[in-house]
Amino acid sequence: MKIISGGVCAAKGFTAGGVHCGVRKNRTKRDLAMIFSEKKASAAAVYTTNLVKGAPLTVTKNNIADGYAQAVICNSGNANTCNADGIEIAEKMCAIAAETLGISAKDVVVASTGVIGQPLSIAPFESGIPAAKAVLSTDGSDAAAEGIMTTDTVKKEIAVEFELGGKVCHIGGIAKGSGMIHPNMATMLVFITTDANIAPEMLGKALSSDIADTFNMVSVDGDTSTNDMVTVLANGMAENECICADGADFAEFMKALNTVTVYLCRCIAGDGEGATKLLECNVSGGKDVANAKTVAKSVICSSLLKAAMFGADANWGRVLCAIGYSGADVDVNKVGVTFKSPKGEITVCVNGAGVDFSEEKAKEILLEKEIEINITLGDGNACATAWGCDLTYDYVKINGDYRT
Amino acid sequence: MKIISGGVCAAKGFTAGGVHCGVRKNRTKRDLAMIFSEKKASAAAVYTTNLVKGAPLTVTKNNIADGYAQAVICNSGNANTCNADGIEIAEKMCAIAAETLGISAKDVVVASTGVIGQPLSIAPFESGIPAAKAVLSTDGSDAAAEGIMTTDTVKKEIAVEFELGGKVCHIGGIAKGSGMIHPNMATMLVFITTDANIAPEMLGKALSSDIADTFNMVSVDGDTSTNDMVTVLANGMAENECICADGADFAEFMKALNTVTVYLCRCIAGDGEGATKLLECNVSGGKDVANAKTVAKSVICSSLLKAAMFGADANWGRVLCAIGYSGADVDVNKVGVTFKSPKGEITVCVNGAGVDFSEEKAKEILLEKEIEINITLGDGNACATAWGCDLTYDYVKINGDYRT
Numbered sequence: 126m127k128i129i130s131g132g133v134c135a136a137k138g139f140t141a142g143g144v145h146c147g148v149r150k151n152r153t154k155r156d157l158a159m160i161f162s163e164k165k166a167s168a169a170a171v172y173t174t175n176l177v178k179g180a181p182l183t184v185t186k187n188n189i190a191d192g193y194a195q196a197v198i199c200n201s202g203n204a205n206t207c208n209a210d211g212i213e214i215a216e217k218m219c220a221i222a223a224e225t226l227g228i229s230a231k232d233v234v235v236a237s238t239g240v241i242g243q244p245l246s247i248a249p250f251e252s253g254i255p256a257a258k259a260v261l262s263t264d265g266s267d268a269a270a271e272g273i274m275t276t277d278t279v280k281k282e283i284a285v286e287f288e289l290g291g292k293v294c295h296i297g298g299i300a301k302g303s304g305m306i307h308p309n310m311a312t313m314l315v316f317i318t319t320d321a322n323i324a325p326e327m328l329g330k331a332l333s334s335d336i337a338d339t340f341n342m343v344s345v346d347g348d349t350s351t352n353d354m355v356t357v358l359a360n361g362m363a364e365n366e367c368i369c370a371d372g373a374d375f376a377e378f379m380k381a382l383n384t385v386t387v388y389l390c391r392c393i394a395g396d397g398e399g400a401t402k403l404l405e406c407n408v409s410g411g412k413d414v415a416n417a418k419t420v421a422k423s424v425i426c427s428s429l430l431k432a433a434m435f436g437a438d439a440n441w442g443r444v445l446c447a448i449g450y451s452g453a454d455v456d457v458n459k460v461g462v463t464f465k466s467p468k469g470e471i472t473v474c475v476n477g478a479g480v481d482f483s484e485e486k487a488k489e490i491l492l493e494k495e496i497e498i499n500i501t502l503g504d505g506n507a508c509a510t511a512w513g514c515d516l517t518y519d520y521v522k523i524n525g526d527y528r529t
Numbered sequence: 530m531k532i533i534s535g536g537v538c539a540a541k542g543f544t545a546g547g548v549h550c551g552v553r554k555n556r557t558k559r560d561l562a563m564i565f566s567e568k569k570a571s572a573a574a575v576y577t578t579n580l581v582k583g584a585p586l587t588v589t590k591n592n593i594a595d596g597y598a599q600a601v602i603c604n605s606g607n608a609n610t611c612n613a614d615g616i617e618i619a620e621k622m623c624a625i626a627a628e629t630l631g632i633s634a635k636d637v638v639v640a641s642t643g644v645i646g647q648p649l650s651i652a653p654f655e656s657g658i659p660a661a662k663a664v665l666s667t668d669g670s671d672a673a674a675e676g677i678m679t680t681d682t683v684k685k686e687i688a689v690e691f692e693l694g695g696k697v698c699h700i701g702g703i704a705k706g707s708g709m710i711h712p713n714m715a716t717m718l719v720f721i722t723t724d725a726n727i728a729p730e731m732l733g734k735a736l737s738s739d740i741a742d743t744f745n746m747v748s749v750d751g752d753t754s755t756n757d758m759v760t761v762l763a764n765g766m767a768e769n770e771c772i773c774a775d776g777a778d779f780a781e782f783m784k785a786l787n788t789v790t791v792y793l794c795r796c797i798a799g800d801g802e803g804a805t806k807l808l809e810c811n812v813s814g815g816k817d818v819a820n821a822k823t824v825a826k827s828v829i830c831s832s833l834l835k836a837a838m839f840g841a842d843a844n845w846g847r848v849l850c851a852i853g854y855s856g857a858d859v860d861v862n863k864v865g866v867t868f869k870s871p872k873g874e875i876t877v878c879v880n881g882a883g884v885d886f887s888e889e890k891a892k893e894i895l896l897e898k899e900i901e902i903n904i905t906l907g908d909g910n911a912c913a914t915a916w917g918c919d920l921t922y923d924y925v926k927i928n929g930d931y932r933t
Contacts, residue, residue, distance in 0.1 A: 177853030177861045177881075207849055209882050241846025242883035351850050428832070429928055436929030442645025445611055446755050449581030457581045477581070478613050479646035518922045524833055525840025 126287040126381055132266025135284030135297035136320035137362040138163035142260035143272030146253025148245070149202035157250070158272030158299075159257035160197040160316055161226060166360035168194035168234065169329035171336055172353075179204050179352035180211025181235045184219060188231050192325025194358055195229075197316050198222045198254065199236040199273050200245075201301070204352045207242040217247045221254045234356050236314055238275055238301060241351060270299040273314055276523055277303045281392040287381040289365035289374050294321040296378075298385045302345065302393030313340065313393050315355040317385060321378055322361035323368040331379050332357050339386040342418065342511040344426045345397035357382075394512035395495070399519030402434055403512065406498045411507035416453040418509040423451030424498060425513035434496060435515035439464060439487035441473040444498060459503035466493035530691040530785055536670025539688030539701035540724035541766040542567035546664035547676030550657025552649070553606035561654070562676030562703075563661040564601040564720055565630060570764035572598035572638065573733035575740055576757075583608050583756035584615025585639045588623060592635050596729025598762055599636040601720050602626045602658065603677050605705070608756045609641040609649045621651045625658045638760050640718055642679055642705060645755060674703040677718055680927055681707045685796040691785040693769035693778050698725040700782075702789045706749065706797030717744065717797050719759040721789060725782055726765035727772040735783050736761050743790040746822065746915040748830045749801035761786075798916035799899070803923030806838055807916065810902045815911035820857040822913040827855030828902060829917035838900060839919035843868060843891035845877040848902060863907035870897035 133141050139162050143155040168189040172182050188194065198218055205211050215235050223230035237245065260268065270280040284297030296319035323331070332355065340355055361367070368374050395403030406424045411417030424430060427447040433440040441462050449457055462474040468490045473482050490496075537545050543566050547559040572593040576586050592598065602622055609615050619639050627634035641649065664672065674684040688701030700723035727735070736759065744759055765771070772778050799807030810828045815821030828834060831851040837844040845866050853861055866878040872894045877886050894900075 175850065175853035176859065177849050204846070207846060207878070207882050240844075241850060242878070244883075351846075351853055428924075432925050432928030435925060438929065440644075442608070442611060442755075445581050446579065446645060449579035449755055455580065474611070474646065478611050479648075516925055516928075518925050520832075521836050521839060521920055521922050521925060524836030524920075525842065 126285055126384065129284050129286050131284045132270060132282035132297045133160050133299050133316060133318045134263045134266045136295040136318045138320060138360050139318045140261040140263055141265035141269040142257050142262060143265065143268035144253060144256045144260060146200070146256065147249035148200050155268060155272040156200055156202045157253045157257050158199045158269035159261060160269060160318060161261055162195050162358055162360045164360045164362060165193050165195045165232060166358040167192060167323055167325040167328045168356065168358050169325065169332045170354050170356040171332060173351060175351045177206065177351045179206040179237055180208065181205055181215040181237045182352065182354060183212060184215040185234050185236065185354070188219065188233060193232060194234050195232040196222055196226055197234040197356065199314065201273055201275050202239040203237060203243055203245045204239045204241045205237040205245045206351045208244050214245050214247055218250050221250055225255050225258045236354060238273065238314055238352055266297070266299060273299065273301040275301060275303055276398050277301050277396055279396050281389055281396070283385055283388045285381050285384050287377060289321060289363070289377055292363050292365040294363040294365060295319060296321065296381045296385055298389055300389040300393055302396060303398050313353050315340065315389055317357040319357065319359045320361065320363040321359050321368070322363060322365050323359045323378060327368050327375060328357055328359050331382055335379065335382050335386055339383065339390050342422065343390050343394050344422065344511070344513050345394065390512050394514050397514035398523045399517040400514030401517055402515045403495045404434055404498060404514055406500065406511045408500045408502065409508045410502040410504055411509065412454060412504040414507045414509060416455060417507045419451050419453035420448050420455065420500060420502065421509045421511035423447045424500065425511040428516055431513065431516035434491065435517050437488050437491035439473055439484065439491060441479065444500070445474065445477065455502050456504060461501040463499045464490055465497040465499055466490045466495060468493055530689055530788065533688050533690050535688045536674060536686035536701045537564050537703050537720055537722045538667045538670045540699040540722045540764070542724060542764050543722045544665040544667055545669035545673040546661050546666060547669065547672035548657060548660045548664060550604070550660065551653035552604050559672060559676040560604055560606045561657045561661050562603045562673035563665060564673060564722065565665055566599050566762055566764045568764045568766060569597050569599045569636060570762035571596060571727055571729040571732045572760065572762050573729065573736045574758050574760040575736055577755060579755045581610065581755045583610040583641055584612065585609055585619040585641045586756065586758055587616060588619040589638050589640065589758070592623065592637060597636060598638050599632045600626055600630055601638040601760065603640040603718065605677050605679050606643040607641060607647055607649045608643045608645045610755045611646040612648050618649050618651055622654050625654055629659050629662045640758060642677065642718055642756055670701065670703060677703065677705040679705060679707055680802050681705050681800055683800050685793055687789055687792045689785050689788050691781060693725060693767070693781055696767050696769040698767040698769060699723060700725065700785045700789055702793055704793040704797055707800060707802050717757045719744065719793055721761040723761065723763045724765065724767040725763050725772070726767060726769050727763045727782060731772050731779060732761055732763050735786055739783065739786050739790055743787065743794050746826065747794050747798050748826065748915070748917045749798065794916050798918050801918035802927045803921040804918030805921055806919045807899045808838055808902060808918055810904065810915045812904045812906065813912045814906040814908055815913065816858060816908040818911045818913060820859060821911045823855050823857035824852050824859065824904060824906065825913045825915035827851045828904065829915040832920055835917065835920035838895065839921050841892050841895035843877055843888065843895060845883070848904070849878065849881065859906050860908060865905040867903045868894050869901040869903055870894045870899060872897055
């Protein structure tokens with residue numbers, strides 16, 4: 126398996142593109158993305174657990190209930206959520222895309238991201254969707270990645286090449302994250318494409334299984350969005366023997382999928398609103414995976430710890446505190462904590478109590494851009510990883526006047 | 530019932546004081562508080578639910594297991610938590626206080642607040658506790674309130690006068706809050722004194738019942754502290770007939786207690802670290818109290834909403850979002866939201882969807898220092914209130930380098 130370029134267009138038969146259609150006033154930023162598969166593809170998606178759900182999610186869920194889709198259309202700048210005519214607008218977006226692409230409206234995945242509760246006009250899409258189709262190309266992943274960004278500061282895309290039964294396959298994805306990012310699911314928009322041949326039910330199984338350890342372990346601000354989802358389209362053009370059951374090929378596909386999703390998780394966490402650092406919390410020695418996950422998530426979500434990391438302050442008491450209130454069944458007297466970065470590793474807590482350490486060395490380690498907070502629980506063999514970011518002045522600034 | 534001055538010394542027989550003993554290096558800020566009752570008092574306390582508990586909590590719990598106490602000793606600047614010799618130090622603090630005051634060490638309530646995981650030396654207390662005793666007076670509530678402050682910017686105290694069976698009674702309290710404040714319990718230090726005559730078991734019942742609607746409904750940052758507790762001492766010197774069971778007197782006592790606790794909750798929320806605004810979320814029309822509370826807490830804890838309130842941005846979509854992921858059983862299509870302050874009230878959402886409103890008027894309302902976020906669920910008659918504060922640059926600043 127190797128990392129390649131091309132994003133969502135790395136897989137055979139997929140083209141993508143992005144344009145400015147006018148949902149956003151700022152003309153310098155694309156606000157509409159399209160992804161198209163030459164052949165109808167197996168489709169799977171997971172959705173936010175928020176009771177308030179964006180209208181596009183309902184429409185998408187309905188459209189891919191048969192297990193297939195052929196195109197994705199997604200705008201940024203308006204979430205199409207809490208609007209009386211939301212479903213109608215999302216369905217119209219699908220209808221326009223279908224007519225433009227010459228496919229069925231039931232084969233369109235539709236998504237929106239942006240402000241909640243502002244009416245979304247269909248007008249920008251009437252010209253925007255045909256314009257997006259006009260720019261579809263195998264080089265279009267980058268433009269599509271830009272089209273779905275909100276307060277993201279960098280585009281997020283990746284692709285990998287792998288083999289299934291001697292056939293070269295590809296899987297790639299684009300994502301947007303930034304704010305309102307919190308497990309569980311679906312706390313961001315992620316679109317993944319692959320030319321692997323895999324049955325819809327196995328694709329769904331792969332995705333559901335994968336997100337439990339990836340996107341559901343990312344938190345930027347503890348707010349679970351109303352709109353977000355992860356979708357995968359698999360068009361089978363790699364011509365591998367169809368994956369219709371568990372086995373070596375399914376395992377290999379899962380591995381490739383996981384490479385894409387972990388990379389995108391780290392991108393989303395590291396580019397959280399206002400973030401200056403990516404935080405990765407690795408928990409080992411857990412009694413079971415559920416406990417290890419609960420600890421990892423609690424630590425990564427602590428506002429106090431996040432602020433300490435922003436200040437490069439090795440305030441490990443806040444790690445212990447977050448473990449203590451996590452609800453996990455742990456023996457706090459066995460807990461160990463180390464901080465690690467490219468500058469080295471430092472142990473700050475053993476058996477639940479502080480140990481002498483060099484504040485100077487700790488500062489040097491914590492001034493880096495990627496920090497690991499490594500926790501040992503001493504209770505068993507279960508492990509878990511969660512990703513987050515620091516809490517900064519800019520998070521407050523961005524969210525203090527998001528709409529203005 | 531009326532509000533009076535005097536804080537924890539308003540009740541007969543109580544004196545208090547605060548000194549600088551040297552736990553903190555800054556000599557201009559008192560770091561040790563003492564409260565003393567002339568007579569042994571009924572005692573009740575509630576403690577943090579964090580598995581990592583400060584050593585003083587364990588010692589206090591043990592000391593008041595018999596239902597009685599006579600003195601409180603509390604330092605700020607060091608939490609005495611995650612220290613190998615924590616229990617020993619807390620017990621020595623009690624022993625010194627007992628010797629100084631001529632009471633039993635088992636009648637001392639001990640508390641500490643500050644940095645976690647730094648060894649606490651007994652040395653400052655050897656001279657500090659006698660010094661605190663030397664300044665004990667009926668005017669000492671203010672000095673004691675200062676002695677327990679950490680990043681608090683204002684002292685928090687209140688007292689009320691009320692009658693039980695023709696006898697004038699008093700109840701007063703001091704509190705510290707600021708950071709690491711989150712339900713459930715015991716997310717701050719609160720010391721309440723009263724001269725009401727009430728049996729320990731009824732005092733415990735009153736406190737446990739009260740905090741469910743007061744201190745457990747306050748959140749500053751979602752971090753449940755390791756150290757905090759609420760204690761009440763009742764010395765009976767008002768000479769009312771002892772409250773030994775439910776009834777009118779118990780109800781009257783509960784009312785007085787609630788006046789003290791709600792006031793202190795609002796103080797703690799409004800003086801949250803970096804806060805510029807007190808937020809009060811009132812939920813009505815809930816299916817049951819549990820649902821109403823879940824909604825109120827979720828809204829008050831949303832980082833995104835807190836940042837929007839800092840920016841006086843009527844971004845009500847974030848209220849809906851927080852209701853949606855709260856886990857409460859609500860029909861999001863029935864939800865209504867209004868914002869209210871001394872400048873007026875404005876409805877921004879009806880039946881789960883936005884309504885036209887004046888952004889200018891909303892801004893004027895949200896620029897005030899105390900904001901109500903009022904939510905109707907349309908599902909029943911249950912109500913709940915939660916208190917919090919906005920998320921500001923200063924929260925990040927304070928917590929980015931708390932230890933330095």
